[in-house]
Amino acid sequence: MAKYTIRIFNQSLANKAYVAFMQEPVVTSNGGVTPVFTNAWACFENVTNGSWDSVVYTDSAYACWSQPAEALTPSTVLDSGGVMPVNTDTKDTVSFTNTGVTGFSGVVSPGTAQNGSFSIVSSTDFTPQNNFVFGLARDNGGIIPAPVATFNALPNEIYNITPVVKFYVADGLYVPGQVIDYSAVSNNIAAIDFTGLPYNTATVTQAANGAFSVTYS
Incomplete structure (x- = not known):
């Protein structure tokens, strides 16, 4: 099982918080279009100027579910639920x-x-009012995999989920599992993609002008 490292190096001249998240997977279902929400995957609460922090993770994928108090919206936090390891191969x-x-089950x-996908099959023993959500979770170096993308679950559906293994880093204060509007988190973000590269570490540096750069090693 491959291991990867994303390192955040703060050269912005200010103390910062950072968040890493993934590109949304492609989700299809027999019921039509499924809106997908992005979740904060790895969070770095206080990276002082001149210092760095990192997350070490594997390429494992998990199906996940949760039951928030209300339907998914930006700022909803998924802090309970369950996961099941899956293999897209x-x-x-x-x-x-x-x-x-x-x-x-x-x-x-x-x-x-x-x-290149996994699927979640829902039964007829719940309704949309139950507020169940399904999605994709990934290892973020912690004990419990963190959701990276979720969607409101409907009964009697077959959801096909195709992960897109591309990460992003932005500055901002979030908690793991929080739904975020990634288009609004920052004017500038870093994109990380190990696909086809012989490296397993990406260093994301934020400069004094706020711009991000990425180097691989």
């Missing part, structure tokens, strides 16, 4: 149930998802 399929113990591997 084997097109894994997980099933969600609200009967008995709420959560994923199992994983079928190999499954029936599209190539």
